[in-house]
Each structure stands twice: as C-alpha cells, then as structure tokens.
Amino acid sequence: MSHELKFDTEPHFVFDRIISPEELDILADKSASHGKLKFYFPENYLAKLKTLVNEKGIHIIAKNFGDKSFAGYVGATEKSLVSFPSTVLIVELFVDPKEQGKGLGRKLVQSVIDVAKSYSLRGAVVQTENENLPAQALYEKLGFKKVLNPDWNDGMTYLMEF
Numbered sequence: 001m002s003h004e005l006k007f008d009t010e011p012h013f014v015f016d017r018i019i020s021p022e023e024l025d026i027l028a029d030k031s032a033s034h035g036k037l038k039f040y041f042p043e044n045y046l047a048k049l050k051t052l053v054n055e056k057g058i059h060i061i062a063k064n065f066g067d068k069s070f071a072g073y074v075g076a077t078e079k080s081l082v083s084f085p086s087t088v089l090i091v092e093l094f095v096d097p098k099e100q101g102k103g104l105g106r107k108l109v110q111s112v113i114d115v116a117k118s119y120s121l122r123g124a125v126v127q128t129e130n131e132n133l134p135a136q137a138l139y140e141k142l143g144f145k146k147v148l149n150p151d152w153n154d155g156m157t158y159l160m161e162f
C-alpha cells in the first residue's frame with residue numbers, strides 16, 4: 001500500500017543581497033507595531049541605514065516568490081560594537097505584518113549569520129527593546145544568549161557566538 005507524501009517544496013520568499021542604498025527606499029512606507037512599540041522608517045533613519053549599506057553592510061530584502069512584493073528586510077554591519085569585537089551587528093530586522101509568523105524573520109537573521117560566518121567573524125549581536133517579546137523569542141530560538149552590554153542598558157543585548 002502506498003500513501004502520498006506531501007513536501008512543501010514551493011519557495012515562499014526570495015532573498016536579495018542589497019548593494020545599492022537606494023534599494024532601501026522600498027521601506028519608506030512600511031510599518032508594523034507590537035503593543036505600544038511602533039516600527040517605521042522616517043527619512044532620517046532611512047538615510048542612516050543607507051549609509052550603512054556602503055559601510056561593510058549586510059543588507060537583505062525578502063520578496064514574495066509569486067508577485068515579488070516586499071516581505072521583509074534585515075540590515076547588519078561588520079562595524080562591531082566596541083564591547084563585542086569581530087561580530088556582526090544586526091541594526092534592523094523587519095517583517096511586513098502580512099508576512100509575519102511564517103518563519104521569515106528567522107530566515108533573514110539566519111542569512112546574516114551565514115554571511116558573517118563566511119567572513120570569519122566570531123559572532124552576531126543584536127539589541128532589542130525590553131517590551132519586544134516576539135523579537136526576543138526569535139533570537140533565543142536561534143541560539144542567541146542575553147549578555148550585559150556596558151554601552152547600552154535601555155534594552156536587551158543578545159550575542160550568538162559561532
């Protein structure tokens with residue numbers, strides 16, 4: 001007797017490594033919220049992210065496989081924090097509310113980790129607000145550990161050592 005095995009072979013998202021700052025303009029009208037926390041990309045913040053693209057950045061945009069519409073973004077820099085030398089610093093992670101809960105946030109962070117490993121960095125660091133429980137759960141599931149950060153006590157700092 002045979003039975004049908006179903007595999008989820010359809011890719012839901014495609015990932016593009018960004019090398020041109022202007023590609024980040026796609027974020028300008030994007031927003032999300034979690035409780036009182038609001039996430040959006042005002043002009044001055046977008047300008048700062050754009051400068052990071054040119055400064056040893058690892059920036060990845062995810063689009064829906066079908067219609068190529070925007071799904072998510074992760075931005076990181078090899079310019080590590082003083083207290084965590086030779087690590088990649090994740091400066092922004094954003095998944096469009098329509099696409100949340102499908103594993104995309106995890107995939108975006110994993111993509112940064114994979115690139116950082118290929119650059120022989122020793123780990124990845126990310127900072128979150130105390131109230132951002134979804135992000136904290138995501139980082140902890142990926143194996144990040146909460147660490148003390150002498151330069152920032154307003155929220156939480158997570159480190160993953162490779």
Ligand SMILES: CC(C)(COP(=O)(O)OP(=O)(O)OC[C@H]1O[C@@H](n2cnc3c(N)ncnc32)[C@H](O)[C@@H]1OP(=O)(O)O)[C@@H](O)C(=O)NCCC(=O)NCCS
Binds near residue numbers: 033099106134135137
């Ligand atoms: C945080 C964020 C990136 C998660 O993206 P996502 O694609 O929905 O996350 P994933 O589907 O990959 O989930 C991975 C894990 O994160 C955790 N998680 C995600 N959303 C969660 C939620 N709403 N509540 C609790 N845990 C959550 C879970 O542990 C989940 O693992 P599971 O699916 O096995 O339960 C997304 O909610 C977001 O963009 N939020 C606004 C911006 C933001 O907070 N950025 C992070 C700044 S540090």
